[in-house]
Amino acid sequence: MYYRKPDTREPNSSKVGDYQVLEEIGRGSFGFVRKVIHIPTNKVLVRKEIQYGHMNSKERQQLISECAILSQLKHENIVEFYEWDSDKDVLYFYMEYCSNGDLSQMISNFKKERKYIPEKLVWRIMAQILSALYRCHYGTDLVPLESIYDRAKSPVKGSNVVIHRDLKPGNIFLSTEKVPDPSTASQTLDYNTASVKLGDFGLAKSLGSSVEFATTYVGTPYYMSPEVLMDQPYSPLSDIWSLGCVVYEMCTLHPPFQAKTYTDLQRRIRAGKFERIPEYYSQELQLVIESCINPDLQTRASAYSLLQNIQLRIARKSLQLERFEDTLLDYEKELMNVGDILERQAAEYETEMAVIRSQYRKEFDLTVEQRVREILHGKKVSGMPDIMQGKNHLNRPDYHWRVKGR
Numbered sequence: 001m002y003y004r005k006p007d008t009r010e011p012n013s014s015k016v017g018d019y020q021v022l023e024e025i026g027r028g029s030f031g032f033v034r035k036v037i038h039i040p041t042n043k044v045l046v047r048k049e050i051q052y053g054h055m056n057s058k059e060r061q062q063l064i065s066e067c068a069i070l071s072q073l074k075h076e077n078i079v080e081f082y083e084w085d086s087d088k089d090v091l092y093f094y095m096e097y098c099s100n101g102d103l104s105q106m107i108s109n110f111k112k113e114r115k116y117i118p119e120k121l122v123w124r125i126m127a128q129i130l131s132a133l134y135r136c137h138y139g140t141d142l143v144p145l146e147s148i149y150d151r152a153k154s155p156v157k158g159s160n161v162v163i164h165r166d167l168k169p170g171n172i173f174l175s176t177e178k179v180p181d182p183s184t185a186s187q188t189l190d191y192n193t194a195s196v197k198l199g200d201f202g203l204a205k206s207l208g209s210s211v212e213f214a215t216t217y218v219g220t221p222y223y224m225s226p227e228v229l230m231d232q233p234y235s236p237l238s239d240i241w242s243l244g245c246v247v248y249e250m251c252t253l254h255p256p257f258q259a260k261t262y263t264d265l266q267r268r269i270r271a272g273k274f275e276r277i278p279e280y281y282s283q284e285l286q287l288v289i290e291s292c293i294n295p296d297l298q299t300r301a302s303a304y305s306l307l308q309n310i311q312l313r314i315a316r317k318s319l320q321l322e323r324f325e326d327t328l329l330d331y332e333k334e335l336m337n338v339g340d341i342l343e344r345q346a347a348e349y350e351t352e353m354a355v356i357r358s359q360y361r362k363e364f365d366l367t368v369e370q371r372v373r374e375i376l377h378g379k380k381v382s383g384m385p386d387i388m389q390g391k392n393h394l395n396r397p398d399y400h401w402r403v404k405g406r
């Protein structure tokens with residue numbers, strides 16, 4: 001890894017100099033987001049800037065511990081956090097740059113084209129968000145599926161529980177490793193192969209255990225769970241409510257609860273009643289959404305229970321197979337590279353051998369010529385030249401004497 005490991009100390013040493021600042025890509029509630037280049041590795045990253053001059057030391061400490069949480073969250077479906085730094089009153093967070101937009105852009109693209117998002121794609125995206133949430137809520141990675149009939153083992157209630165607290169389409173990024181084919185007219189992202197990255201854990205809070213709850217909430221009202229709206233402590237299940245709202249929005253292209261006033265929105269969310277998703281989608285998907293957007297915390301689905309759903313298992317298995325195929329393709333490319341290298345080396349070897357052979361040939365001819373002259377001049381022949389005594393000679397001449405008539 002090229003990057004310094006993030007640490008949990010109060011930031012004091014400056015790393016700002018390692019970065020070249022490029023354009024601003026957005027502005028969130030905490031400050032600017034800019035594209036930067038990490039000069040030593042030439043890699044494009046994102047820098048989130050948070051003004052912290054006005055914060056007291058307790059608040060700063062809280063922010064620093066957030067950095068520690070972010071640095072531990074290494075998962076293929078979570079935006080990678082590289083390091084943090086400070087400069088006077090500004091905290092800088094350096095993270096992975098997701099260049100292919102987010103789910104809110106994808107939803108508006110489908111809305112513009114007046115098309116439904118295919119159901120298979122909805123399950124695929126949901127499976128990836130759930131893999132990331134599983135990692136956050138249970139502090140451990142999901143075990144890969146052997147077959148779609150595998151049931152995930154019941155997770156142990158662990159430490160390092162992280163609640164996202166601000167799950168919304170704008171915080172779910174899309175990324176692709178595949179470079180679009182310049183020969184094709186369409187340069188748009190193929191959503192069917194894109195992978196999902198959960199970002200903006202700036203508001204996440206690590207809890208000592210899953211039964212402890214955080215009591216402060218900053219979030220986006222459309223996706224906010226009723227318990228949070230009612231100022232009650234919240235748990236990982238609040239993320240599941242928000243996930244239900246996100247999946248609902250992928251199907252209907254609008255959030256499940258909308259209102260002109262905050263009070264009305266609050267009333268609707270607390271009632272938890274929403275229209276069915278379009279008939280285009282299966283009843284199974286509708287039921288999964290209902291199990292998430294459920295005001296009753298006792299019966300609301302968890303990341304673990306959702307992952308038992310057969311459609312989500314199928315989506316996970318097909319994602320695993322895609323990754324396997326990618327790995328095989330990478331191996332194939334590597335083998336082809338090795339083949340090219342070997343061929344080049346063989347050609348170089350042949351050229352070198354040809355040069356050496358011709359040098360020997362000259363040397364041999366000269367030596368023979370010299371001995372012949374010596375004999376002609378009546379000199380005593382001291383012995384065989386080195387080259388004829390088997391020293392330094394080529395392994396085998398590439399010609400054979402054929403003696404006629406024997």
Ligand SMILES: Nc1ncnc2c1ncn2[C@@H]1O[C@H](COP(=O)(O)OP(=O)(O)OP(=O)(O)O)[C@@H](O)[C@H]1O
Pocket residue numbers: 025026027028029030031032033046048079095096097098099102166170171173199200
């Ligand atoms: N890792 C990233 N890669 C690419 N773009 C990003 C990344 N993180 C944030 N952005 C973009 O930067 C902009 C601001 O993001 P930020 O998360 O600060 O605020 P927000 O999510 O828009 O709002 P809020 O702060 O209220 O959650 C958004 O347009 C977002 O898409």
